[in-house]
Amino acid sequence: MKAILVSLFLLGAIVAPIAALNTFTLYVPARTELCFNEYLQHKDRLDLSFEVEEGGNLDIDFVIYTPSSKPLYSLNGESSSHFGFNAEAEGKYVYCFGNKMSSMVEKRLSFSVHGPDERWKIEELEMKQSIDDPTETLQSEIRVLDAGIRAIQDEHAFLMQRERRHRQTADSTRSRVLYWTLLQTAVLLGVCYFQVTYLKKFFEMRGGRIV
Incomplete structure (x- = not known):
């Protein structure tokens, strides 16, 4: 039991600082776009994920x-997404969060960045923590576990976003079919009413002439 408590304590001590290095919260005012940049070497890996937490319809524009x-x-x-890529060219990659579609509402979002700079910071932090530390092996295992958990969380957020988008598309299609059916019914009833009224007046006029 004591070993488990020690492991959990070490997990919290390591994971919390590492997560704080690459997770950010920001406010994007209305009619504004906020941009950040990341310098990448050829074949460097960069992973980005974000989620809108407050504001309007919980949507934001994103471009890299x-x-x-x-x-x-x-x-x-979009309210949330995950995107990762390997740099094909060396240079500065710029990613922006835009709230230009909103005229009054400010959006709050959190986003995570996993790139070369963040990995270097994590390695530096881990190196400082591992100096004269007999639990270095345990920390390495926890580090691997934390990376796996973060990957699962990002993938789950991406799949939830896809499911939400597909559900919205299905709901929109169902609503359009319903409205079109109601419109057809209304037109059919209108045509039937016009035909009955017209024929009734027609026979009344013919009957009046015969008399």
């Missing part, structure tokens, strides 16, 4: 640009 200022990946009006 290559060093040549070409959009590499973009989203419009």
Whole structure:
């Protein structure tokens, strides 16, 4: 039991500082776009994930640009997403969160970045913690476990976003089918009413002439 408590304590002591290094919370004012940059070498890996926590419809625009200022990946009006890539060219990659679609509402979002700088900070922190530390092996195992948990969380958030988008599409399609059916019914009833009224007046007029 004591060993388990020690392990949990070490897990909290290591995971919390590491998570704090690459997880950020920011406010994006209305009609504003906030941008950040990450310098990558060729084949460097960068992973980004974000989630809108407050504001309006919980949606935000996201775009990431290559060093040549070409959009590499973009989203419009999404509440959360995950994106990762390997740099094909060396240079500064810029990613932006935009709230330009909103005229009054401020958005609060949290996002995580896993790139070369963050990995270097994590390694430096772990090196400081492992100096004269007999639990280095346990810390390494916890580090691997934490990386796996973060990957699962990011993948889960991405799958939830896809499921939410598919559900919205299905709901929208079902609503359109319902409205179209009601419109067809209304038009059919209107045509039937017009035909009955017209025929009734027609026979009344013919009957009046015969008399």
